[in-house]
Amino acid sequence: MTALIVAVSLLIGVSLGILGGGGSILTVPILVYLAGQDTKEAIATSLFVVGVTSLAALIPHARAHRVRWRTGLLFGAFSMAGAYGGGRLAEYIPGTVLLVAFALMMLATAFAMLRKPRDGAKKTRSAHGDLPLKHIAVEGLVVGAVTGLVGSGGGFLVVPALAILGGLPMGIAVGTSLLVIAMKSFAGLAGHLSGVSIDWGIALTVTVAAVIGSLIGARLAGRIPQDALRKAFGWFVVVMGVFVLAQQIDTAVWTHPATWAVLGAAASAAVAIRFRRRSRTTHPQPAPRARQDTALK
Numbered sequence: 375m376t377a378l379i380v381a382v383s384l385l386i387g388v389s390l391g392i393l394g395g396g397g398s399i400l401t402v403p404i405l406v407y408l409a410g411q412d413t414k415e416a417i418a419t420s421l422f423v424v425g426v427t428s429l430a431a432l433i434p435h436a437r438a439h440r441v442r443w444r445t446g447l448l449f450g451a452f453s454m455a456g457a458y459g460g461g462r463l464a465e466y467i468p469g470t471v472l473l474v475a476f477a478l479m480m481l482a483t484a485f486a487m488l489r490k491p492r493d494g495a496k497k498t499r500s501a502h503g504d505l506p507l508k509h510i511a512v513e514g515l516v517v518g519a520v521t522g523l524v525g526s527g528g529g530f531l532v533v534p535a536l537a538i539l540g541g542l543p544m545g546i547a548v549g550t551s552l553l554v555i556a557m558k559s560f561a562g563l564a565g566h567l568s569g570v571s572i573d574w575g576i577a578l579t580v581t582v583a584a585v586i587g588s589l590i591g592a593r594l595a596g597r598i599p600q601d602a603l604r605k606a607f608g609w610f611v612v613v614m615g616v617f618v619l620a621q622q623i624d625t626a627v628w629t630h631p632a633t634w635a636v637l638g639a640a641a642s643a644a645v646a647i648r649f650r651r652r653s654r655t656t657h658p659q660p661a662p663r664a665r666q667d668t669a670l671k
Contacts, residue, residue: 383583391591394548413469425559440549450557452514460522461565480615
């Protein structure tokens with residue numbers, strides 16, 4: 375079992391190095407389902423693992439100039455405040471509720487990453503532009519609170535926040551997210567340590583393997599196209615979100631006809647929206663007559 379934990383821990387690091395997130399999405403399930411820890415102990419341990427691993431993965435990204443330092447430090451500072459508060463609040467929330475909320479947020483984030491941006495939303499900031507302070511403050515506090523509550527380093531929220539809302543290029547969003555993740559992971563850990571003890575033997579074993587994986591992942595990150603990186607991140611989060619949700623929801627819920635009715639309706643709506651968008655692209659709407667007349671003149 376230890377060998378399996380080490381092998382999967384390498385994937386934690388590779389995920390952080392390539393995608394700038396996903397570390398705790400893997401770490402929490404590994405510690406719960408493979409190492410046998412309870413949810414709250416696994417959440418606290420994952421914050422330590424992801425914090426140290428993110429610092430290791432940050433170094434090669436920084437050398438490749440894929441880190442926006444001002445944005446990252448400010449985002450991280452606000453996230454630390456949110457993470458500490460979330461970590462203290464988590465003590466009063468049942469573990470199952472935390473994991474279900476974790477899975478639902480993963481799926482919502484994956485949807486945002488996989489959506490094709492509209493024409494007006496495709497603009498990205500230059501390699502040296504920074505986000506407005508008010509955006510950094512709001513997004514940092516919200517993402518930090520989630521980090522503290524569910525033990526997620528927050529890469530699955532930080533990367534979309536920087537790439538989608540902030541307009542940063544995906545490669546820079548990945549590198550910058552590692553700085554943010556490290557800062558708020560340690561802040562969230564401080565909040566959890568008041569009520570949870572950590573098995574440092576398991577924590578250090580997982581961390582060492584993850585650090586090795588992160589160095590490998592960071593070397594590969596610069597060679598992957600931006601669109602491919604974005605899609606890989608989105609689908610990775612979908613798979614892990616479904617897995618965590620399936621583990622937490624009772625079998626009776628999954629087999630109930632109402633559940634399948636809701637899932638079927640959601641799938642039908644998604645297919646209908648996709649076909650509608652495709653038909654608009656294939657058959658664009660004709661220009662209004664007034665515009666045509668103007669063009670002729």
